[in-house]
Amino acid sequence: MFASTLSLGLALLPFVSAAIHDVQVGASGKLLYYPEAIAAHPGDQVVFHFHAKNHTATQSSFADPCGRKEGGFNSGFQPVPVNQTDHLPTFTVHVNDTEPIWVYCAQAVRTPNSHCGLGMVFAINCGYDDEPNSFGNFKKAALAVGASLSAAAAASTSAYAYPTPDAHTTSTAWTTAAYGDYTIPPAPHPTPVTQAVTLGDQTWTTTYESYPNSPAPTPASAEGVVHKVIVGGPGKLTFDPPNVSALPRDTIVFEFHQKNHTVTQSAFDDPCRPFNANGLTGFDSGFFPVADDATEFPTWNYTVTDTAPVWAYCRQGNHCGAGMVFSINSDESSGRNFQAFQNVAKALNGTAVAAVTSAAPTATTTDSGANPIKIGGASISLLAAALVGYLL
Ligand SMILES: *[C@@H]1O[C@H](CO)[C@@H](O)[C@H](O)[C@H]1NC(C)=O
Numbered sequence: 185m186f187a188s189t190l191s192l193g194l195a196l197l198p199f200v201s202a203a204i205h206d207v208q209v210g211a212s213g214k215l216l217y218y219p220e221a222i223a224a225h226p227g228d229q230v231v232f233h234f235h236a237k238n239h240t241a242t243q244s245s246f247a248d249p250c251g252r253k254e255g256g257f258n259s260g261f262q263p264v265p266v267n268q269t270d271h272l273p274t275f276t277v278h279v280n281d282t283e284p285i286w287v288y289c290a291q292a293v294r295t296p297n298s299h300c301g302l303g304m305v306f307a308i309n310c311g312y313d314d315e316p317n318s319f320g321n322f323k324k325a326a327l328a329v330g331a332s333l334s335a336a337a338a339a340s341t342s343a344y345a346y347p348t349p350d351a352h353t354t355s356t357a358w359t360t361a362a363y364g365d366y367t368i369p370p371a372p373h374p375t376p377v378t379q380a381v382t383l384g385d386q387t388w389t390t391t392y393e394s395y396p397n398s399p400a401p402t403p404a405s406a407e408g409v410v411h412k413v414i415v416g417g418p419g420k421l422t423f424d425p426p427n428v429s430a431l432p433r434d435t436i437v438f439e440f441h442q443k444n445h446t447v448t449q450s451a452f453d454d455p456c457r458p459f460n461a462n463g464l465t466g467f468d469s470g471f472f473p474v475a476d477d478a479t480e481f482p483t484w485n486y487t488v489t490d491t492a493p494v495w496a497y498c499r500q501g502n503h504c505g506a507g508m509v510f511s512i513n514s515d516e517s518s519g520r521n522f523q524a525f526q527n528v529a530k531a532l533n534g535t536a537v538a539a540v541t542s543a544a545p546t547a548t549t550t551d552s553g554a555n556p557i558k559i560g561g562a563s564i565s566l567l568a569a570a571l572v573g574y575l576l
Pocket residue numbers: 238261262263291292
C-alpha cells in the first residue's frame with residue numbers, strides 16, 4: 185500500500201511547477217561545476233553562474249566529453265575578473281526531456297590545460313553510478329582526454345627527431361587513436377631507398393622503405409639472428425623483452441609461459457585489436473594455454489621481413505589494456521616509441537573505451553528524471569587530482 189501511494193505521488197510530479205537549478209561554474213577558482221550532476225524534469229531551467237576566470241557551459245556527448253555536440257547549446261566564454269564576486273553572468277538552459285545532457289568547459293580545449301580534460305564537466309539526468317553512462321564514467325572519460333593531451337605534449341617535447349622533414353611527404357599532424365579521442369603523434373614517413381646489399385659472397389640490390397631511425401635492411405647473416413621473447417609467466421602480463429630491434433631474416437621466437445596468451449599484430453593507433461588495413465591482416469600466433477606446473481614451453485616464430493615498426497599485443501581478456509604489448513623496430517627517439525604505444529593501449533583500456541563509446545548512445549535512460557544522482561567515491565578522488573590550479 186505504501187508503495188502505491190508513493191508512485192501516485194511521483195505520477196503527480198508533472199503538475200508541480202518547474203524548478204530552477206542553480207549551478208556555480210568555477211566557484212572559488214576551482215575547475216568545477218557545483219553541483220557536478222543534477223536530475224531535472226522537463227520544463228525545469230538550469231542556470232549557470234560564471235565565477236572568476238573564463239569558462240563556458242558547452243554541450244557535448246558522452247562519447248566525446250570534451251567535444252562540442254553538433255547543434256548543442258553553448259554559453260560562449262564568460263570572462264569574469266578575479267575581484268568580481270556579484271552580478272555574475274549567467275546562462276540558462278531549458279530542460280525539454282529526460283534524456284541525459286552532457287556539459288563541459290571549452291576553455292583551452294585540445295591543450296594539456298583543457299578545463300574539460302582536468303575534469304570540468306557537468307551532467308543533467310545521467311545514468312546511475314553502476315550504469316555505463318554514469319557521471320563517474322563521463323568524468324573519467326574527460327580526464328582520460330586530459331591525460332592523453334598531457335602525454336602527447338610530453339612526448340612532443342622529448343627527443344622527437346625525424347630526419348629533415350620533407351614538406352611534401354611528412355605529416356606533422358597529431359591524430360586520434362582508433363577510438364576514445366586519445367591523441368597520438370604523427371606516423372613516421374618512410375623514404376624509398378635503393379641500396380646494394382652484400383652478404384658473404386652474395387650482392388644484390390634492394391629497394392626498401394626506410395623508416396626514421398630504423399635499422400638498415402641488411403640481414404646480419406643468411407639465417408638471421410634469433411631473438412627470444414618470453415610471453416607471460418606466473419603473475420606476469422608481459423613480453424620480455426617488450427621491444428626488440430631486429431633485421432630482415434631475423435627470427436623472433438616467442439616462448440609462451442604460464443596462462444594463456446597470444447602474440448597478435450596490431451597498429452599503433454589501435455593497439456588492442458588485430459591489424460586489418462586495406463585488406464591486409466597481421467600475424468597471430470593463436471592462443472597458447474600453458475599449465476601452471478608446466479616445465480616445457482611452446483614456441484611460435486615470427487620472421488622479420490623488413491624494418492618497418494611492427495606493433496603487437498596479447499589478445500587474451502584485457503591483457504592489452506593492462507599493457508601487455510610488444511614492438512619490433514619502434515623508433516625510440518620519436519613520439520611513437522614503445523612506451524608511447526603501451527600508453528595508448530592502457531589509456532584505451534584495451535577495447536573497454538571502444539565498448540563504452542559505442543554503448544553510450546543506446547544507454548540513454550528513459551527514467552522519469554526523478555533519479556537521485558550519486559557520485560561515486562572513485563570520481564571524488566579523481567577530482568582531487570584535477571583540482572591542481574590552472575589559471576587562465
Ligand atoms: C576567454 O577565453 C577565450 C578562449 O581562450 C579567449 O579567446 C578570450 O580572449 C578570453 N577572454 C578574456 C577576457 O580573457
